[in-house]
Amino acid sequence: MNRKKIIGNILVSLLINGGLPLLVYTILEGHMTDVMALSIAAIIPLLDTFYHILKHKKLDVFAVFMATGFILSAGAVLLGGSQQLILLRESFVTGIMGLIFLVSLLFPKPIIYYFAFRFIASNDENQKQAFADNWKFAYARKVMRIMTAGWGAALLGEVVIKVIMVYSLSVTAFLALSNLVMYGILGIAIGWTYLYRKQSGRRLAEIKRESAFPILK
Template sequence: MKVSSKKKLIQMIVISIVINGVIPVVVYKLLINYYSSFVSLLIATLIPLGDNLYHVVKYKKADAFGLFMLTGFVLSLLAFVLGGNERLILLRESMVTGLLGLLFIASLFFSKPLIYHFAIRFSAEGESEKKGQFAKNWELPYFRNVLRIMTAIWGIALLGEATLKIILVYELSITAFLAISQLIFYGVIGAAILFTIVYRRYAKVRLNNLTNLQ
């Protein structure tokens, strides 16, 4: 079961990279011979948006990545209305990623950081008992510190990804940037997820020791 789940996850990642990275590059290179660079890029970036909208309509459920792309598309249109060029369109995802990073960091100054709300929504899986235990653990200073560290790491990772792509968009050609941007995105997100998994396991062991002592 675990092997099947991992295989399915890998397939989903590969398909996503193809749709969001490879196909837009191919479409852009084909259209650039007939249209302006701006129009070609705008059409190419509609492909991942269309794929996500298809899944929203089919499954009647929006996911984080779909909303991410939709927000990026809105920012692209805004850049166009304001007289933006193709570089601004390329930066649309970085604008969203950077904004999310700022939200993660800003949430550190509130009573509960974003990771708390995400964790209680997805980890508890709707079970009231687990939600109650999660809320109870929040009373422990160590648990609060763990969630704030996770929130900070995600905020820094997202801001770092946005900053790196903002620099590269002016250093690389459009074709090269389209090809590498998704690798950067998945690399940063993958590293953040790996950190979360490893740190969560370590923290869970220490948390269990602390609760047993009480």
């Protein structure tokens, strides 16, 4: 699949599973409780999950992951507690999502594999098969695990930084810098993912050529 189509798939998935729920939540939050608004917003990625199951007869891990985030956000709203805990509500969710990435390393295929399958393989059966065939190469498995570990570390790192900030800065300073930290870490993680995938893709192509035409010694 060419780069434009991959980017298109990513943008559509992020719009359906992230952008639309966030828009719905923003519209509804002034008219009802935060828990109710988040619960309604979480329905959108869940509906996308059901659609994916009906169409492809497979669970859409990415949509489930996004829906879980909104559901956890609704639960975080109920926590209440001290001023610091209220400011860290979103970071609780980020931390749990980071742990999900790291825990998935204990399973046969880490969560990044399913994300990549969703975005890269799309709906073309040949592309799906070619992507799945990559898993037989140890290098491809290593790449997926490194990317999963990288994202898990980035999400947990955001939590650690926010915890330090909330107990060392004023509320005003924390609110001013909070989003900067979050988007900065996400930007670094996305940039690293892009560069690492580009480099590892070239290396995997070399390994596949060598396996197809082994050099006689």
